[in-house]
Amino acid sequence: MKIYNLVTGAAGFVGFSLCLVLLKNGQNIIGIxxxxxxxxVSIKKKRISILKKYPNFKFLKIDLRNFKKLKYNLRLYNIKKIFHFAAQAGVRHSINHPEEYVSNNLVATHNLLELCRKKKINRLIFASSSSVYGKPTKKKIKEIHDTNKPLQFYAATKKSCELMAHSYSSMYKIKTTVLRFFTLYGPWGRPDMALFKFTKSILENKKIEVYNYGNHQRDFTYIDDAVMAIIKASNEKLTNKVSYKIYNVGNGKSVKLKYYINLLxxxxxxxxxxxxxxxxxxxxxxxxxxxxxxxxLKTFQKNKVDVExxxxxxxxxxKKYHKI
Ligand SMILES: NC(=O)c1ccc[n+]([C@@H]2O[C@H](COP(=O)([O-])OP(=O)(O)OC[C@H]3O[C@@H](n4cnc5c(N)ncnc54)[C@H](O)[C@@H]3O)[C@@H](O)[C@H]2O)c1
Structure with a gap:
């Protein structure tokens, strides 16, 4: 029987980028x-159309909030690993739409954990976020730092998902890796994120809105480096004793937003x-x-991609994507 990896959020920026590499490595992928x-939506459809060119890729359009459909559609597949990357992302959107985060993050993640339990899938990689650290109190953030005071509701749901995953990991022996991503960017990136929005507006000669007068600093992490980290972390053998691990996935350099805009x-x-x-x-x-x-984990290539x-x-x- 064929062995599959399941990638949720396969039409999204990170899920798509991960699928591409796994497919090129010859793995069988079910993308949801x-x-x-x-x-x-057109960029999501385009990403899926690229993935569909690989014979080892199968796409299922399923809403993770629908547990019955999820379970039924996967009944015939032998799934060894789940990369759970589907979510309602975006920190700012959560200010006025918290309910979307309850259903797409909390309910959907719980359904996926139930799927692991019922189908006895015992390896899970979960996409969390650096936002769980709330307002940083140290210059460099370590995994052991406080995550009990998330600020945005998005962060609160990500932290809650981590906790649910921890409970399932200990109760049902699901070996789980939590990856806390720090501002990912790169080709096929998200249109709601700064780099994409700024590029579009600058090319259209429109004003860009820059918060905190451009003094925000972020750890911009290039997508290929993140994908490499995801794959290495997913190949780490966890044991029954150490069945739950958390990793930061960042570039490790702080860049001022003003500088990022200068580069653009x-x-x-x-x-x-x-x-x-x-x-x-x-x-x-x-x-x-x-x-x-x-x-x-010898995760990153020797030279991570710098922001320039x-x-x-x-x-x-x-420019290529928009035929400019
Ligand atoms: N991109 C970043 O900088 C970043 C940083 C920190 C954490 N993350 C996390 O990484 C993951 C991937 O992020 P991304 O940037 O690729 O986001 P994305 O929005 O591009 O991808 C998420 C995908 O999940 C799908 N989805 C949402 N709700 C769903 C549901 N109920 N059922 C099925 N599919 C659903 C969406 O359609 C989307 O295609 C997310 O969990 C996000 O919270 C991303």
Missing amino acids: DNINSYYD EKKLKIKAKIKYLPMQKGDVKGILSENKKIKK TGVNRFIDWY
Whole structure:
């Protein structure tokens, strides 16, 4: 019987990028997504059409909130590993739409954990977020730092999912790796995220809105480095004694938003029109990943992609994708 990996959120930025690499490595993948309209559906469909070119890829359009359908559609597959990347993402969207985070993050993740329990799938990789650290109290954030005071509701649901996964891991022996991503970016990125939005507006000669007067600092992490980390972490053998592990996945460098915008301007050869705004509710000024733990898995290529190269690669992709 064929062995499959299941990737939820396969039409999304990270799920898609991971699937591509796994498929090229010859693995059999079932991708699940409900293709919701949180952002432009056409990019999600395009991502899936690329994945469908691989004979070892199967796509199921399923909403994870529908447990019956999920279980029924997967009844004939032998699934060894689940990469659970589907979620209602976006920190800002959670300010006015918290209910979407309850259903797509809490309910959907619980359904997936039930699937693991009922189908006896005992390896899970869960996409969490650096936002679980709330307002950082240290320059570099370690996995052991406090995660009990999330600020945005998005972060609260991610932390809750981590806790549910921990309980299932200990009760039902599901070996679980939690990956806390720090601002991922790159080709096929999310249209609701800064890099995509800024590029679009600059090219259309529109003003960009920059919070905290451009002084926000982020640990921008290039998608290929993150995918490498995901794969290495998923191959780590966990034991019954250590059946639940958490890793930060960041680049390890703090970059000012102003600098990020400068890079965009340079590459696009257009000066951005900027509307500077104060901090927004729930915003965090700066956050930086301590990567010592994940480095032990020899995760990253020797040279991680720096932000200068990463932004250039994104713009090249953006122009090609939009035929500019
Ligand atoms: N991109 C980042 O910088 C970042 C940072 C931290 C954490 N994360 C987490 O990583 C994961 C992937 O993020 P992304 O950037 O690829 O987001 P994304 O929005 O591009 O992908 C998520 C996908 O999940 C799907 N989905 C949502 N609810 C669903 C449901 N109920 N049933 C089935 N499919 C559903 C969406 O249609 C979407 O295609 C998410 O869990 C996100 O919270 C991402």
